[in-house]
Amino acid sequence: MRRNIIVSIFATLALLVVTPLAAQAVQMDVAYTMGSNVSYNLNGTYDSGSTAQFDVTLKNYTSGGGDFNAIGYCVDLSNSIDTGTYNVGNLQTFGSFNQNQKEAAWLIHQFAPGLGNSTGNYSLSTTIAALQSAVWSIVYDTGSSRFDIGSGNFYLTYNTNYWIRQLAQSMLNALPTKYGGVIGLDSITWSANAKDVYKMDSESRAQELMLASKSVPSTVPEPGTMILFGSALFGAGVVRRRKNKKGKVAKA
DSSP states (O other), X not given: OHHHHHHHHHHHHHHHHHOTTSOOOEXXXXXXXXXXXXXXXXXXXXXXXXXXXXXXXXXXOSTTSOOEEEEEEEOOTTSOOOSEXXXXXXXXXXXXXXXXXXXXXXXXXXXXXXXXXXXXTSOHHHHHHHHHHHHHHHHHOOGGGGGOTTSSSEEEOTTSOHHHHHHHHHHHHTOGGGGTOOOOGGGOSOEEEEEEEEETTSOOBOOOEEEEESSXXXXXXOHHHHTTOOSOOOOOOOXXXXXXXXXXXXXX
8 A cells, every 4th residue: 555655656746747737746744733722603603623733744845855844724624634644736835825815824924833933921822723713714704804803704702712812813903914015925935725635545635724834945846846836725724623523623
């Protein structure tokens, strides 16, 4: 079985050389740091779950054959993800993001503890939960309501800890686009959405994550490799939460 997987991966890479625009399967290792639980409403349905910040390694991903280390946040509340190894069928780079995705990427780069950002007077678990909630608000909402953690297609309910709600709102308030500004491309070192994620050795669908590099790599992916990010995806890092129901990984 393992041999077949390796052969399949090599076959996919060979196809990419011949056809640069084809989807490339990237192997991704996932671990996570749990955040606090949140309660929310998504499109009129109440739900709750845990949040998380994901530690992600894209194996042998740089042009020099090295691993690429990133942190991730969930952009896909309809699926789950857990620790383990996954195949990623597509990645989408920051340059091809829509406006909401760029805003979510900005939030992650600005506030993610895994990128060295301070948690201030808040605990790590509170900061992770607040950031994840802010990302969901941006990803699942439209118009001005995406900047409001208490209203819209996605919002946190009063069952969520007060400080998580307050911190998430302050993160949304910090977005330049809320006041007519723009998201500067050069302020983002590297961002991508992991799309078409599947558990190794199975057809089990996993959560899509938005990824941000932990540091600027010494050897970045070559332009031909970066193109494997085609298909439009939507759902904003991360890491999907393991839902408290039936062991689903919270919606992180």
